[in-house]
Amino acid sequence: MGSKARKVAIVGVGHVGSSCAYSLINQSICDEIMLIGRTPDRAYAQALDLSHCMDFVHSRTKIYTGSCEQCTDMDIVILCAGASVPGSKNRLDQADSAYAIHKPLIGRIMDSGFTGIFLTASNPVDVVTYIVWRLSGLPRGQVLGTGTSIDSSRLKTLLSEVLPVDPRSVQGYVLGEHGESQFPAWSHVTIGGKPLMDILTQHPQRFGHLKLAEIAHKTRDAGWEIYYRKGATHYGIGNALAYLVRSILNDDHKIIAVSAVLDNEYGQTDVCAGVPAIITRQGIKEILELNLSPPEQEQFASSCAIIRSAIGRIAWEL
Template sequence: MICSTRKVAIIGTGFVGASAGYSIVNQNIVDELVLIDVNRERAYGEVMDLQHCVDFTTSRTKVRLGSYEDCKNMDIIIVTAGGPPKPGQTRLDTLEISAKIAKSIVHEVMKTGFSGIFLVASNPVDIITYLIWKESGLPRNQVLGTGTSLDSSRLKSILSEHIDVDPRSIQGYTMGEHGDSQFVAWSHLTIGGKPFMQILEEHKEKYSGIDLDEITDQVRKAGFEILNRKGTTYYGIGNAIAYITRSIFNDDYKIIAVSTVLDGEYGMKDVCMGVPAIITRSGVKEVVELRLTEDEMEKFRHSEQILKEHMAIIGL
């Protein structure tokens, strides 16, 4: 998928789609950004608003209103359309409505002859990513979801408050479902290259107040803490979408915790879950298989079970 112009379409211009568009425009990631939504007036309003950013950015991104016909020539299609959870619901509670929306989107897109990359943010993202992969017929490397990329960022942010270092100096991942069954791979978390578990062992008194289960719970619940206060989350995921998009176009070979189709990795098949993966111009170049502890693998398998039970509800 080699081209001289970087073209992206965002399908769904609610808070998440608009925030992703804003991040993409401000970071000058693409040459052309097309917004598509069943509510064309809303989408056109977002187009106008984003167009008015151009004088304050370092280079011009052409932003325009589009339709499914425009998808044929896109390099990446970002899917954010779906049913957001209401207070008291989990991401999985939105599955049936989000699945119907995703099916209609992918059928319309593939009719155009699209052969690029799907980047999925619609929740429940792991199942919707798998559904779009199945319905599109594209190779598995060309369909990926935002997965636990945002959860991993939340982990670093929360942990930095305890360790007093820049979150970007923390390397580690949450894995599994982007939802309640996610887990932190503590055995592979490092700070400045030093294993975090070793730091805790060497400084027991200094870090005696750190509760790993409590931090995991904070990460898991962070999205709903935001939802309960302001109605939904969009800045973090918008930036995550932009980050992954830039890594694809730049052929970065950056390792990001995305949702990708597993085909034997970690002993799992026919499921999408958040795992560290190498991201290139072709999408997912390779899944990075960490040597997890027995306890972590048990949590991983539990996450797989939860997802497959819900996949069965919509016939996957």
């Protein structure tokens, strides 16, 4: 990552990839964005459309189309390519197609001499993050996924509506799979620094109606609520990607829930799952191990087992 200009490549120019590029441009996060798409005409059209934003933003971002072979000096490659499984309500059903899509892509990108950071958004994101790590051969800190960053944001938004407070005053994480086995770590959710569980205990008349299981369910299903009504989720995850890119390029050391390769953190190895991590210019500097309650530790282990099972079903050809 020795380039002076901040360069980001986005592979996949559909809803998520284009929304990510739009967020990057509007927030003036990087100097250059290279769009890589399966259909060159679509990638060109997206780049042209996005270039017309420049008169209305704080600083100019150079945006153009390219190929995997041109990723040599990119700081970050964002992976948004994917294919949904019609009728499925489980992201893990996409594991085989995700491997088929990413195997040639990662080979071509690594053959270009790329040594930067892979940031994955393609579903199932925990499985894809693991696939990219295995195929790239990069250190685990240089491969991360959006993971439960978007789920944690959804949790904060839901809590902010019922308490009510600004969602940025809510701190907490959804852990595990970005999918059906995820769970909020309620023991670590705070409102303005005060544990949520203390607030509920001390103010039963005000917040006795709050059903944590219902909020967890709504958090888990929020993506599907959007998907079945308009066919895609992309604004939230696009902004989450931009937030992560900014945190990396600015060496922010922010703590964000991302999909990370675990190496005995939380007692789990050789699997990717959503956990809070310190994000720096090198990618993941450190994974934070929360002191989970025994039920939460069981939930995390169960979620990792589900992800690991999906990884194990892939017909690997390394």
